[in-house]
Amino acid sequence: MKSSPVTALWRLTLAAGLVCGIGLLPWLARTDPALTVLKARSADRDPTPEVLAGVRGQLGLDQGPLPLLGRWLAGLPRGDAGRSWVSGTAVAPEVLRALGVSLLLMAVALAVAVLTAALVCARTLRTGHRGPRAGTGSAVLAALPEFLTASVLATVVGVQLGWLPALGWYGPRWTVLPALALGLPAGAVLGRLLDDLLPGAFAEPWARAAAARGLPHRRIARQALRRCLPALLPNAGLFVVGLTGGAVTVEQVYDIPGLGRTTLQAALAQDLPVLQAGTLALLLLAAATTAAAHLAARLLTGPAPRDGALSTLHRPAPPARSALPLALAAVLAAVVALGVPRDPLALDTTTRLQPPSAQHPFGTDALGRDLLARIAHGALDTLLLACLLGVAALVTGVLLGLVPRLSAPLADTVNAVPPVLVALLVTAVTGGDGATPALAVAVVAWAPLAAHTSALLRQERATLHLTATRALGAGRWWLLTRELLPAVLPSVTRHALLRLPGTALALASLGFLGLGAQPPSPEWGLLLAENQPYAERAPWAVLAPAAVLALLGALAVGAAGGVRVPRLRARERTVPARELATTP
Numbered sequence: 001m002k003s004s005p006v007t008a009l010w011r012l013t014l015a016a017g018l019v020c021g022i023g024l025l026p027w028l029a030r031t032d033p034a035l036t037v038l039k040a041r042s043a044d045r046d047p048t049p050e051v052l053a054g055v056r057g058q059l060g061l062d063q064g065p066l067p068l069l070g071r072w073l074a075g076l077p078r079g080d081a082g083r084s085w086v087s088g089t090a091v092a093p094e095v096l097r098a099l100g101v102s103l104l105l106m107a108v109a110l111a112v113a114v115l116t117a118a119l120v121c122a123r124t125l126r127t128g129h130r131g132p133r134a135g136t137g138s139a140v141l142a143a144l145p146e147f148l149t150a151s152v153l154a155t156v157v158g159v160q161l162g163w164l165p166a167l168g169w170y171g172p173r174w175t176v177l178p179a180l181a182l183g184l185p186a187g188a189v190l191g192r193l194l195d196d197l198l199p200g201a202f203a204e205p206w207a208r209a210a211a212a213r214g215l216p217h218r219r220i221a222r223q224a225l226r227r228c229l230p231a232l233l234p235n236a237g238l239f240v241v242g243l244t245g246g247a248v249t250v251e252q253v254y255d256i257p258g259l260g261r262t263t264l265q266a267a268l269a270q271d272l273p274v275l276q277a278g279t280l281a282l283l284l285l286a287a288a289t290t291a292a293a294h295l296a297a298r299l300l301t302g303p304a305p306r307d308g309a310l311s312t313l314h315r316p317a318p319p320a321r322s323a324l325p326l327a328l329a330a331v332l333a334a335v336v337a338l339g340v341p342r343d344p345l346a347l348d349t350t351t352r353l354q355p356p357s358a359q360h361p362f363g364t365d366a367l368g369r370d371l372l373a374r375i376a377h378g379a380l381d382t383l384l385l386a387c388l389l390g391v392a393a394l395v396t397g398v399l400l401g402l403v404p405r406l407s408a409p410l411a412d413t414v415n416a417v418p419p420v421l422v423a424l425l426v427t428a429v430t431g432g433d434g435a436t437p438a439l440a441v442a443v444v445a446w447a448p449l450a451a452h453t454s455a456l457l458r459q460e461r462a463t464l465h466l467t468a469t470r471a472l473g474a475g476r477w478w479l480l481t482r483e484l485l486p487a488v489l490p491s492v493t494r495h496a497l498l499r500l501p502g503t504a505l506a507l508a509s510l511g512f513l514g515l516g517a518q519p520p521s522p523e524w525g526l527l528l529a530e531n532q533p534y535a536e537r538a539p540w541a542v543l544a545p546a547a548v549l550a551l552l553g554a555l556a557v558g559a560a561g562g563v564r565v566p567r568l569r570a571r572e573r574t575v576p577a578r579e580l581a582t583t584p
Helices: 005-023 033-040 049-058 067-079 091-127 138-141 146-160 173-203 207-213 217-245 248-254 259-269 272-301 324-339 370-403 404-413 420-430 436-445 447-459 464-471 477-498 501-512 524-534 540-560
Strands: none
Touching: 005 067, 005 272, 005 404, 033 049, 033 259, 033 420, 033 436, 033 447, 033 540, 049 248, 067 272, 091 217, 091 259, 091 272, 138 173, 146 173, 173 217, 173 248, 173 272, 207 217, 217 272, 217 447, 248 259, 259 272, 259 501, 272 404, 324 370, 324 540, 370 404, 370 436, 370 447, 370 477, 370 501, 370 524, 404 447, 420 436, 436 447, 436 501, 447 477, 447 540, 464 477, 477 501, 477 540, 501 524
């Protein structure tokens, strides 16, 4: 998609609206920013009216939000982002330092993600087709919560084995464990998306002709990889920005002074200059990453999209015959069925942190509550909500993907905002309730699906068969409903299914950070947050909900494997005369 002045203006308007909206955050939330800032400065100081009046006068809060916002915007051309309301230091150097930390962490995590994606696709690259159980391991990996992976790596590799440092940020060795926690799930998702496209590339005429001529398979695989990457680059760009600003939980676990953690702390303290500057840095990074992704896609495809010289990557495939999805669904249903009759709130302090037994198959937590009961009751809410959000994200992503000039800047802007900050903004607007996590996830969940839809449609519109059909006079609606959507919907639907565990993880992450469900709710994120301090003493308290999340990931990949391009009958692929366009 080529940039245009209208697209650039739309992108600028969205960025300005977001930054200005953040400047109004305390007034939208109807809270006293002076009180919040005072608590952040000194929690022990008594908030007397005189003290609060002094804070308001120092920060200029009595003037209202618009003069404050105007002064902050006026300083940006000079490189002045104001001073922190909490520490009093200059904001620009602080945000730049945090951005440098996040960029280094993102670079190492991206290297881990690329290596992980290569391992996921290794069999397909080597043979040209996927196995019947391809992706189960990657699904389990993608479904593991980042904060849980980070905690396990820090405890086992950092503390118990002492191989790598587990806390702080003092050099390259401190990047390894957090980069693994971030890069492994991201690489598993990217690898599955790439693995979904590779068989179509190996089935194209050029690949079959090259194999018939005896060209080495390695060269064919390299060209097949190059053929598939343009459809994946927009999502890779979203991952880059997401790894930079969305690594809040990992930065919290490892005490890393990155941009995600900086914006979270600023949002909680209502330190608006830092929060606005951090968000602006993420938006600029998103714009630069998007431009680089589009440039790389154009360089890889060359003039083929313009000339309509591509062949489709989406081909009919036989239905999956593996019984693994049914087995995984049966296991998940059995866990829910066995746990629902139990009381998830029953306390028994005499059985605290008991290991799995016949009476408590998953063990008990720190208050003696049955973990099987809490996981089962939490599944009813978490799974149902994740499925509803997944369907909504799929529909929204496909519809917005049809209009990339509108959706691409919107997706970049939405993706640049960490989900935690979205949750805080939603809380400010709605007042905060049980629906806050769902609304926050719904705001951002559609963006990768819209980017994927746009990328696939851009390539599908440039295929030879579509060029020929268009030359015969087929109208836009006929092409959209009979050719384009049937070609791209299966891939996007598989992508949505792959992100189902990620949706549950996003809800869990908000619960882990205290922005989701509150005790004594059995929501999965809250379960992980409550039991994480006891991971060394009672590992089953953390492993049980994590295993169910991994089971959900494997089930999602198994279900995604059953989504196929429909086999259109010959008469359906013939353009009816009454549907031919009347204009050339």
